[in-house]
Amino acid sequence: MSVPLSQMWTVATYVLKQRLRRNPRYPLVLMLEPLFRCNLACAGCGKIQYPGHILRKHLSVEQCLAAVEECGAPMVSIPGGEPLMYPEIGPLVAELVARRKYVYLCTNAILLKEKLEEGLFTPSKYLSFSVHMDGLREEHDEAVCREGVYDQAVEGIRAALRRGFRVTTNTTLFDGASAIRMQMFFDEMMDLGVEGMMLSPGYSYSKAPDQEHFLRRQKTHELFSKMLSNPKKRWKFNQSPLFLQFLMGKWDFECTPWGNPTYNMFGWQRPCYLLQEGYAATFKELMETTRWEGYGHRSGNEKCKDCMVHCGYEPTAVNTTFASWKGFKATVEATLTGRL
Amino acid sequence: MAQDERPLEGWDPGPIEGAALAEAVERAFDYRGDVTLVRRAGGELVGYLFNRDADAAPPFVQLFAASGGDPVTIPYADIRSIRFTGRDTAAGNSYAAWLRSREAAKAAGSARGA
Numbered sequence A: 001m002s003v004p005l006s007q008m009w010t011v012a013t014y015v016l017k018q019r020l021r022r023n024p025r026y027p028l029v030l031m032l033e034p035l036f037r038c039n040l041a042c043a044g045c046g047k048i049q050y051p052g053h054i055l056r057k058h059l060s061v062e063q064c065l066a067a068v069e070e071c072g073a074p075m076v077s078i079p080g081g082e083p084l085m086y087p088e089i090g091p092l093v094a095e096l097v098a099r100r101k102y103v104y105l106c107t108n109a110i111l112l113k114e115k116l117e118e119g120l121f122t123p124s125k126y127l128s129f130s131v132h133m134d135g136l137r138e139e140h141d142e143a144v145c146r147e148g149v150y151d152q153a154v155e156g157i158r159a160a161l162r163r164g165f166r167v168t169t170n171t172t173l174f175d176g177a178s179a180i181r182m183q184m185f186f187d188e189m190m191d192l193g194v195e196g197m198m199l200s201p202g203y204s205y206s207k208a209p210d211q212e213h214f215l216r217r218q219k220t221h222e223l224f225s226k227m228l229s230n231p232k233k234r235w236k237f238n239q240s241p242l243f244l245q246f247l248m249g250k251w252d253f254e255c256t257p258w259g260n261p262t263y264n265m266f267g268w269q270r271p272c273y274l275l276q277e278g279y280a281a282t283f284k285e286l287m288e289t290t291r292w293e294g295y296g297h298r299s300g301n302e303k304c305k306d307c308m309v310h311c312g313y314e315p316t317a318v319n320t321t322f323a324s325w326k327g328f329k330a331t332v333e334a335t336l337t338g339r340l
Numbered sequence B: 001m002a003q004d005e006r007p008l009e010g011w012d013p014g015p016i017e018g019a020a021l022a023e024a025v026e027r028a029f030d031y032r033g034d035v036t037l038v039r040r041a042g043g044e045l046v047g048y049l050f051n052r053d054a055d056a057a058p059p060f061v062q063l064f065a066a067s068g069g070d071p072v073t074i075p076y077a078d079i080r081s082i083r084f085t086g087r088d089t090a091a092g093n094s095y096a097a098w099l100r101s102r103e104a105a106k107a108a109g110s111a112r113g114a
């Protein structure tokens, strides 16, 4: 696993503190969406379908920072839309780094090289570019519905690495993904020199243009088992090994929807990053008034039935590491040996 | 009045209240296009309805007006009707267009190779 020690330490002490306080619900990663505008229109994306006047809007840096303070999570993920199209992205990231938040800037990297050349960012252990890469060239360009994006992303990754930035990749897998091709992709990303990779099955957004290619649970287990049962030592994953084992069918986790709370121009999104069932005006209101029992795999909610997405289940995996010896031992073993 | 599975774009339920209003609000909340909200006191507001709370006292909706500005909160009791006047941006045309262009490119490629 490739998460830097200082980040592991920050997360570990944060989780232990929450457990000592007997806090039953706490956030781990704030999903901060400053805008919904994007320069792509990917088939599986349900995040960008809004009228023009909504797409032209964005949060102010002050609104973003207030949400970060309110939430208190040690990590902030900035997805979107495309965050490099957010006019205040440089100042926002600088403020978050100054607050010692571990920032994952999730980008399709089309603009990455240009923004780096403008000097918008400074390398820091707190900042990682998390580049959207859905497989090798052919698979990626197909997933993002545009030729040439894979090559642009690779160019962006190289430019960031050359300047000393942390770079990770985030990959969403859909039905029809080939385990062998994905293994070739892992090799290719490691050859590029990225720090680590993040994987997740896709979610069947009701607003996504492509409704047919989402992985159901059994297929997810099969695909991830094939891909990861004999991992190469050189493959580094920037995520909880227990989450990857969960995707392989080795753990039976329940969703932790409050683990990755989402804030955007509409407010605090109920109940999670994927579903939009309403908005709370404050983080406190979100935590206290959301009917959490109506969500997750075992809730009987149709929308949650096949979901195994990182934003709901990775917080469960992290919590399991600290909640039981079994979880702790499995995490240490996987971290030291690289086996899943 | 029931809209079933028909596309919502262009739907005008006319004056509504009670359960019919609550249903129209739910549909507007799920709709990824602008709506026109007709007020009981007269006047209309065109915008994106991004939130509602039917359990609040009193129940309300929240919109970003298409003309800009901060979000506006309006009680259910002030709403006479909701017309689905904006384009449904989640209608899926971009993906269909991509599939068509890719198939066309493949066909052109194989024709060149033949």
Ligand code: SF4
Pocket: A038, A039, A040, A041, A042, A044, A045, A046, A047, A048, A080, A081, A082, A108, A132, A144
């Ligand atoms: S998945 Fe990301 S890159 Fe693709 S359209 Fe959605 S926001 Fe843009």
Ligand code: SF4
Pocket: A255, A256, A257, A271, A272, A273, A274, A275, A295, A296, A297, A303, A304, A305, A307, A308, A309, A311, A312, A313
């Ligand atoms: S199971 Fe998935 S869709 Fe349901 S609440 Fe959890 S993360 Fe959201």
